[in-house]
Amino acid sequence: METTLPETSTAGDSNLRRAIDLISSLISISHSIRVFAGKWQLIRTKLEELHSALLTAENSDSGENPSLSVTLRSIMTTADECHDLARRCSAVSYSGKLLMQSDLDVTLVKFNHHVKKLSELYDTGILIRSYALVVSKPCLGASKEDMRFYIRDLLTRMKIGDVGMKKMALINLHEVVVEDDRYVKVITEVVDVVHVLVEFLGSSEVVIQEESVKVVALIAGFVDSSYKGVLIGAGVVANLIKVLECGSEVGKVGAARCLMKLTKNSENAWSVSAHGGVNVLLRICGNVDSKGDLVGPACGVLRNLVGVEEIKRFMVEEGAVSTFIRLFRSKDEPIQVCAIEFIQDIAFKDELVRQIVVSEGGVRVLLRVLDPKFSYSSKIREVVMRAIENLCFTSSTCVTTLMSYGFVDHLLYYVRNGEVSVQESALKVTFRLCATSEEAKKALGDAGFIPELVKFLNAKSFEVREMAAEALSGMVMVPRNRKKFVQEDQNIALLLRLIDPGEGNSGSKKFLISILMSLTNCNSGRKKIISSSYAKNIERLAESDICSDAKRLVKKLSTNRFHSILSRIWHS
Template sequence: MGEEEQEQQQKQQTLQESVACEPSNLRQAIEVISSLISLSHSIKVFIVKWQLIRNKLEELNSGLMAVENCDSCENLALSSLIAAILVTVDECYDLARRCVDFSYSGKLLMQSDLDVLSTKFDRHVKNLTEIYSAGVLSQGFAIVVSRPGLNACKDDMRFYIKDLLTRLKIGDTEMKRQALANLHEVVVAEDDKYVKIIVVEVTEIVNILVNFLDSQDAVIQEEAAKVVSVVSGFDLYKSVLIGAGVIGPLIRVLESGNDLGKEAAARSLQKLTENSDNAWSISAHGGVTALLKICSSVESRGEVIGPACGVLRNLVGVEEIKRFMVEEGAISSFIRLARSKDEVVQINSIEFIQNIASGDESIRQIVIREGGIRALVRVLDPKSSFSSKAREISLRAIEKLCFSSLSAISILMNYGFMDELLYFLRKGEVSVQELALKVAFRLCGTSEETKKAMGNAGFMPEFVRFLDAKSFDVREMAAEALSSLLSIPRNRKRFVQDDRNIGFVLQLLDQQEETNSGNKKFLLSILMSLTSCNSARRKIASSGYLKNIEKLAEAEVSGAKRLVRKLSTNRFRSMLSGIWHS
């Protein structure tokens, strides 16, 4: 044994004896490590190796701080470890000074010494973990590091996260629970800052979180799932969670966790499947079956069903998974959920029905056969308490599912859809009202019978009312829809009965600034349809707006010259100029 090695052993033995009777040596170890960390920042050589050593020093320091109130004299293993740590820190100080002063003899030798030093610190961290795991560290002994205030510097935030990491690794059950709760608190309050530290800098936490999802302790499992749910909301970090193997544990939480854990796991999976990239991974771990079970169970809470529906909605784009869902009876389950009083459940289930039937006639028929149309129309009942958002989603789903089939439209009408659509055109909130107009516009183009029914129901006065709306798109849509309805003779007669209608259309045409606007084209189309009715033709020809129509014809506005020619019957020829002879 060389003199240097004997000297090191003697130094360690002396420190052991000192520490065994002096608890203050724990504070000394914390202070010298903190000082060494500061010194390491001034080192300009072997930067990567010193960064690794500094990371280990910070982890070790956090662990020692966590038991600063523990009487180290009561545990010989801890006393011995502190002694060993002080010896290694002394060695590290020596190497740090030589690196700062560039007084080392050779690069290769120094690199070797730093590698040995890094290994020693690794061993100290492992030994400290084992001591804590044996029960030395408990909540009663642990010093709680205060959470940094708002706008704290990044170093303080990083130190706090590393302290939580130590507690997650080596604390008892209660300490782990509290550390996870604190972690969830900071990622929610200042999500992007702390999440970045967790995922990019203190990366070990991600693996610990994934492992905790399989914890036998329900609270630890739940708290871990809540943190994962927050992290999974960041597109930049989803791949890190996937790489850590988070899918399988999340599905196991769905299968056997408590309600809050299941809710957090479902929310995580909903975020992780937003682009369907992870669909097959969900399926491979039995996730589709687990999710369908949640959605079909009458015992499941709405807070769990909502995001579970959302996950399945995200997965229907994969043909094989979609077929499996249909075979498992998913459609009837989701039609039942479309009647839910829980808005999230209702909206996600309606979107699921719409997505699974989109572009697939056989599934669309199953939806209709299982009562899907009736369930969607019930959401629109003005007497119900469903939200405006749910009604918007339902209107969109009805449009997607029904408007390509006359038989489906017939079913819609039998359930009173037209009356409810008209109600929202008249009295709906702005967002629902505009969507109702779009749906009514689409409905006009489905069949002649539908146009007749809409005319009888009273849609034309509502379309007239929208002709001078603030929104250009709304005005144009209303004009086109009205033009479509006026292609039916019975509707034209009804329209002309109100003297104000023709005058209003002519007035709007006169107010149009752009010569060739789309709205002007449809207003002219409305007037053109009305010319087949004698009384309407007389009113137009004798109105004070005729010259405006002639000017439009001279300007070659689409439809204007044709309208002038239509008006120029033998009876009215003398009233008009000769521009149509040009």
């Protein structure tokens, strides 16, 4: 294959322009070479870096100087040698494969040396960097090759540029990833891009650190785990933790968010722990001066790490429980929510940690949020109710402690007076508390929950009706609660009316029948059931096969001296 080399002796052309043309020609030729494709790919990468560096020099006010002239002559000599290799590879006219491979390796080393030499000229101020973007951003839907060329140009600017140029390259890198997620794959494929980004995390220049964190966080946020793997392989965790320790506030927030994405994979949790990240994150959460936008993601990382038992134990030993209980008192609601959720996670299925939470005063602090005397949002009160349920309801000791703190009274307040969302949360907690112990059932009955739950039997929401019915069916198993229920005549009438087969609510009928079954254990309850004008509904329900327990209720009511009374009522 014959190639036309650019004219190198035209009068008036500078060495810089001739070098640019030579390199540009080589890049073009390299795409058509079919042998030693891997070697030429590596050479082309260096040629593109060199091309960007030379274009930058041409767009600057550096002018020519002895050091640059020497470098340019060397570049052109290597380019001429490379053109000869390209010609022979295209024509497959070389004497031996091993010799050609060796020649290509030597050429690659030379071009790499030229890139480094130009970088040194920039660093020493011999060359002044241009801030103008030389390579235009590819349009949407551009070919992968155009995207790769653009990324390599940005990489060159990140390597040889001053602070301003590096910043612009990072901003443009972030921009293209946001616009087209195909760039993430290109970034992870182009040699050195990720390594440079990770290296920038340790930059003393705040703006470089912050901009690199943004790009790294974007890459870490993609679903494809291989991208995260590239970051981990480049040592990103150690540098992100360094940012958390001594970076700017913006950098710290970005680093924490990035680590939160990376640690969704528990395998990466060990890397965070190995680099001292747990202690750094705990210090952030324990620092009274830390802001919510930093504490939130820092807490998020720790929540991800809790899933590893050994790391969780280390956190507990380092006082994580005390740290987050103190955060319960924060005036910043998002921080409160983060702290509460963390405590739930670290105490999940761990009785020892639950005991620590109680002994450290965690339950008392949570209950303060539920005290109607204090002003808190509905959202935080719902979060607290769920937290108390998760932390305390699995232990009878915790439930007893909870009730001794006045929890039942607070709960009743929200069942009666809460906003709709809080009221429903309070009802759910009541329903679950009722199932914890006999003492809880007694406490709920004594506090006055029975009439409130009866009201919910007529609620529009099926879930609410069913919870109320199930809670009542548990409560009336306690004799003194049965007496309270029976004292109100309308309670039994309501139950009998609601079990009418013609009514809806078939899902809650089994619980209504269960309540009636319990009420038959006291004489006054039986009498009121039998004497009610809705008593026929029991027989109708039994005949309809909607609820199998209805037949048992009929049988129980039909024994002994009530049999004749029932017959007269039901068959009149």
